[in-house]
Amino acid sequence: MSPVQEPSSASGSEQLDIARAWLGDQGEAIIAEQVELARIPAPPFDESARAEAIAVKLAALGAEPDSDELGNILAWFPRRVDPAGQKPVIISAHLDTVFGPDTPIEIRREGHVWRGPGITDNARGLAVALAVLRSLRHAAVTPGHSALFAFTVGEEGRGDLRGVKHLLRNGSPLRQATAFIALDGSGLSRIIHHALGSRRLRVTAAGPGGHSWTDWGRPNPANAIGNLIHRLSELDLPQDPRTTLTVARLGGGTSINAIPAESWVELDVRSEANEMLRTLESQVREALAASLAAEDARGPVTLTAEVELIGERPAGKLPVDHPLVQAAESATRALGVEPEHAVSSTDANVPQALGIPSIALGGGGRSGDTHTIHEWFEDIDGAAGALRLLDILAAVARF
Numbered sequence: 001m002s003p004v005q006e007p008s009s010a011s012g013s014e015q016l017d018i019a020r021a022w023l024g025d026q027g028e029a030i031i032a033e034q035v036e037l038a039r040i041p042a043p044p045f046d047e048s049a050r051a052e053a054i055a056v057k058l059a060a061l062g063a064e065p066d067s068d069e070l071g072n073i074l075a076w077f078p079r080r081v082d083p084a085g086q087k088p089v090i091i092s093a094h095l096d097t098v099f100g101p102d103t104p105i106e107i108r109r110e111g112h113v114w115r116g117p118g119i120t121d122n123a124r125g126l127a128v129a130l131a132v133l134r135s136l137r138h139a140a141v142t143p144g145h146s147a148l149f150a151f152t153v154g155e156e157g158r159g160d161l162r163g164v165k166h167l168l169r170n171g172s173p174l175r176q177a178t179a180f181i182a183l184d185g186s187g188l189s190r191i192i193h194h195a196l197g198s199r200r201l202r203v204t205a206a207g208p209g210g211h212s213w214t215d216w217g218r219p220n221p222a223n224a225i226g227n228l229i230h231r232l233s234e235l236d237l238p239q240d241p242r243t244t245l246t247v248a249r250l251g252g253g254t255s256i257n258a259i260p261a262e263s264w265v266e267l268d269v270r271s272e273a274n275e276m277l278r279t280l281e282s283q284v285r286e287a288l289a290a291s292l293a294a295e296d297a298r299g300p301v302t303l304t305a306e307v308e309l310i311g312e313r314p315a316g317k318l319p320v321d322h323p324l325v326q327a328a329e330s331a332t333r334a335l336g337v338e339p340e341h342a343v344s345s346t347d348a349n350v351p352q353a354l355g356i357p358s359i360a361l362g363g364g365g366r367s368g369d370t371h372t373i374h375e376w377f378e379d380i381d382g383a384a385g386a387l388r389l390l391d392i393l394a395a396v397a398r399f
């Protein structure tokens with residue numbers, strides 16, 4: 001049996017004051033829960049242990065969590081609604097880390113600083129989301145729009161936002177959401193209203209290979225990939241919208257004394273504008289065709305090539321005068337902090353590209369060495385990050 005929430009007799013602003021007062025005292029509890037969650041490994045494509053821990057916490061606070069086919073954990077406040085009619089506000093925090101199962105997850109304290117893989121990204125986001133949900137329940141807030149707290153899988157790297165993509169899949173009524181707020185990492189000033197898009201491509205060239213002496217002169221896939229990289233390095237990329245193309249990984253071949261049968265390169269293409277992502281992809285394909293033709297001219301055999309899309313994050317931008325950005329700005333100023341507009345790649349990319357007003361926020365505190373085993377978090381402002389989210393929610397979910 002789950003605790004039944006009593007309808008609140010307090011007015012909207014009284015409820016908000018009660019929630020604020022309670023949440024303001026939660027700084028110690030938030031950092032303790034953050035450390036606890038960071039200690040539960042959540043490698044890419046295997047977030048289940050941490051997801052289970054979140055589900056247990058949600059059940060304990062009476063939020064009746066659900067999980068979906070992919071392993072996202074979902075909890076409604078104050079109750080589940082038909083998203084098409086009631087247009088909820090979605091708050092997301094990703095469960096996964098970038099660290100594989102072989103990385104030891106050791107979190108230790110050095111004074112005010114906590115150190116260890118994933119301590120900030122995204123244990124901070126998870127702990128802040130939980131604290132805010134508890135404050136809403138504590139104050140029995142009655143919002144105009146229900147809130148859906150989504151603890152998502154697969155945000156990082158090759159996960160490619162698979163959790164949030166599934167949540168907002170084709171036909172999902174959650175596409176009617178009023179707003180989407182992703183909690184990711186630390187900090188109090190940044191308001192990420194601009195979703196940085198990316199397309200990640202793996203280009204593979206293949207041929208018959210052969211002996212490095214007796215078959216020398218045959219088309220060589222490594223030459224074709226090298227030629228491609230050279231052409232890409234000479235592309236003129238725009239500053240506005242800022243667009244980048246990074247040759248990130250390359251490989252191929254089996255032996256020092258053989259023409260490789262296969263060579264490959266992985267490219268990370270990023271842009272503030274979706275159309276540039278598509279333009280760059282066609283430029284990659286054109287450069288590849290030219291590189292293959294140059295190598296094939298050696299005869300007598302020809303090479304084949306393949307371009308595989310291994311990651312896709314759509315770009316999108318919410319105007320700074322949108323009420324959601326405005327609400328985030330005033331909530332930030334209320335803490336005595338000057339807001340900064342920022343561009344980044346987070347769970348919010350997906351809703352932003354679908355036209356759902358979306359931002360991403362840090363959960364307060366200071367951090368560094370993200371995505372390394374030396375990642376650190378300094379607890380400099382306690383519950384401020386949680387209070388900022390609460391105030392933004394009060395504005396967009398109306399209570």
Ligand SMILES: [Zn+2]
Nearest residue numbers: 121122184185
């Ligand atoms: Zn993150």
